Amino acid sequence: MKRLARWRLISLFAMLALVLSGCGKPYLSALKPAGEVADTQFDLMKLSTYVMVGVILVVVVIFVLVFLRFRRKDDKIPKQVEGSHRLEIIWTTIPILLLLILAVPTVASTFKLADVDQMDKKNTKALIVNVRSHLYWWDFEYPGQKIVTSQELVVPTNEKVYFNLKSMDVKHSFWIPAVGGKIDTNTDNANKFWLEFDDKRSNEAGNLFYGKCAELCGPSHALMDFKVKAMSRDKFDAWVTAMQNVKAPQKATTASAQKGQEIFNQSCIGCHAVTPANKMPETARVAPNLTNFGDRSRVAGILDHNKEELKNWIKNPETYKPGNMMTGKYNVEKLTDEDLNNLADYLMSLKVQ
Known part of the structure; x- marks a missing residue:
């Protein structure tokens, strides 16, 4: 019974693997x-x-042929072949x-x-x-x-x-x-x-x-x-x-985004750039360039590109990407819900097309 249960479990995992192999984009x-x-x-x-x-x-066919043709039929010992130059070649x-x-x-x-x-x-x-x-x-x-x-x-x-x-x-x-x-x-x-x-x-x-x-x-x-x-x-x-x-940092167009831009300039601009012509040396690029952030399809590469997910990421990036270099870079606990909302409005407005 234990052996039967084991084979059932193996069969179940095999079927699951087959089904999952068809998943994906x-x-x-x-x-x-x-x-x-x-x-x-x-x-x-x-x-x-x-x-x-x-x-x-080929190996399976040869194995089956040898198994059927040369299976033992009586007590006679077959002729022993020490080697074959043709087969070895x-x-x-x-x-x-x-x-x-x-x-x-x-x-x-x-x-x-x-x-x-x-x-x-x-x-x-x-x-x-x-x-x-x-x-x-x-x-x-x-x-x-x-x-x-x-x-x-x-x-x-x-x-x-x-x-x-x-x-x-x-x-x-x-x-x-x-x-x-x-x-x-x-x-x-x-x-x-x-x-x-x-x-x-x-x-x-x-x-x-x-x-x-x-x-x-x-x-x-x-x-x-x-x-x-x-x-x-x-x-x-x-x-x-x-x-x-986009020659200069993009200006916010709404009152909420303008407040968000002020917050960005006070806490985020030290790491993030908002102009595509980034003149900093490559060793100084410590955070992603956000010039076209509003045109992207994902937040932080993994989250849906919407305002709520952006606020969640800013508030606690360690929850989504453990060990990321953004965690602890600023005093996020000082940002109120209104600050997060304004900052998200500004970042979502950064579009070039």
Whole structure:
């Protein structure tokens, strides 16, 4: 009975795993590629799977044939074979061929995906994004456009986007599952690679992808998300122009937001920037740039983008992201409910489009 109960439990977990494997969104899955790099990686995954399944099938067929044909029928001892040069050559050659089938496209793809010569040219026209990872948020700088954003990466489709990645505290890892990656962000050196976002498949995903930190980096590692907005080149150029037109801190337009701006200037401006042309050195970026905060799709990368969730985050960020660097940076207990409401009004009004 105990053994039967154990098998029932195993069967239940197997069925649950099968059901859960169908959950999720297309923009979160590496099995639904949406770019050239993701296509290449997916093709390598399929190739290795086909090879492994083929090997398993051949071994199973040989096992069944040997089991049926050479099963013992009487007490006679069969002829003992010490070795066979032909068989030894066969089972040595086949693994070598399989390794070549796997190694050649893998090595070729590795060199292709590692080709970042274009971003190192003196007057390159390639779009370059400097990615800086922090506990637990992301910073995106467009040096050619003189723009800095945080938590939401904006990219054009159907062209290579080059990334220059570095960490400002501990090791993290930059990964956009549906588009490609992943690659570590280190503290002592910068890694480089490129991605391409397919226009058609980006449209199918709603032009929104999720990025993750894929390296265990602390208690809020699982919450270190960022969003990627993929759009046509024309829309991307319009977004760049709108960001570049924000030359000074945006002024509040309502009485509540004006009070919130005063609070922001007294307690938040020391860490957060509200202009896209962030001229501070990268080592001084201790908090996300909030220039286009009102245009974002998430608060702190994980919460719904609305006023109530924003107030909850400001009031107690440790509840949502344990170990974050914002906790304890200001005397939040001194802020009244009215102060929080005014500050939230100001931050939600920071839009550039």
